[in-house]
Amino acid sequence: MQESELIAELKAGRASAFRMLVERHQDKVYNLALAIVQHPEESEDIAQEVFIEVYQTIQNFREEAKLTTWLYRITTTKALAHHRKRKAQKRFSVLTSLFGLNNEVLHDPPDFHHPGVSLEQQEEMRTLFKAIDQLADTQKVAFILHYIDEQSHREIAEVMQVSVSAVESLLHRAKQNLRKLLGPYYKERNNP
CATH class of the missing domain: 1.10.10.10 (Winged helix-like DNA-binding domain superfamily/Winged helix DNA-binding domain)
Structure with a gap:
């Protein structure tokens, strides 16, 4: 199916078109999110959020850019927002740990493993x-x-x-x- 046909099917609300979109692009969306946030579980959540947003806002897609460009834009925006939020929480946890009983850091980042x-x-x-x-x-x-x-x-x-x-x-x-x-x-x- 060509991209223009897929977009038309998505805008018509066809579940099969949405399934096709996810199958075609889920790995790229996940890997981009993973490269930014560096946490597999969070990257999965971000990928889900991206596809939910696409499903909810496909009617607003003006087709001035390619569908993949739009997906990447949504992914980078969500991943960066998530990353900034996590960094802020980590800074806060480090500060609060200074006043804890054992001075432990509450949120150590896990080791990063890219597939x-x-x-x-x-x-x-x-x-x-x-x-x-x-x-x-x-x-x-x-x-x-x-x-x-x-x-x-x-x-x-x-x-x-x-x-x-x-x-x-x-x-x-x-x-x-x-x-x-x-x-x-x-x-x-x-x-x-």
């Missing part, structure tokens, strides 16, 4: 994703969409609603910042 990463690469990927997590949100989204989801600069510009030159600038700054953040790790690794 497409082999075991021998887990340490490097954990380090990389910790560094990516420290980037500004716009740099993080551009970097993830380009280097992990393999989106073109034009596709990223559509998702982020910025110019192609802005995407190029974000990617350049993200790479510079990652070099700074990862420099000590690779220096230590190469000089044991």
Whole structure:
């Protein structure tokens, strides 16, 4: 089924079209959310929220961009909002733990495991994703969409609603910042 037909079927409220949409895009939506929030369970929740929003708001989709662009835009918005909320809760929990009986941190982040990463690469990927997590949100989204989801600069510009030159600038700054953040790790690794 072509995208235009799928959109028409979705707008007509066909359950089979919605099922097809989910089947086609659930992995991409989940993986994008996972790359941003770095927690599998939360990524599953975000993916569900994305598809619920699409189902509830498909009538508002004006077809000025591709359906996948719209999905990515919703996913990045929801994932970043969720990530910011979790960071704020973590900061608060660290502060409240200062006054606790045992001074323990209430919300330690779990180890990050991405489904497409082999075991021998887990340490490097954990380090990389910790560094990516420290980037500004716009740099993080551009970097993830380009280097992990393999989106073109034009596709990223559509998702982020910025110019192609802005995407190029974000990617350049993200790479510079990652070099700074990862420099000590690779220096230590190469000089044991």
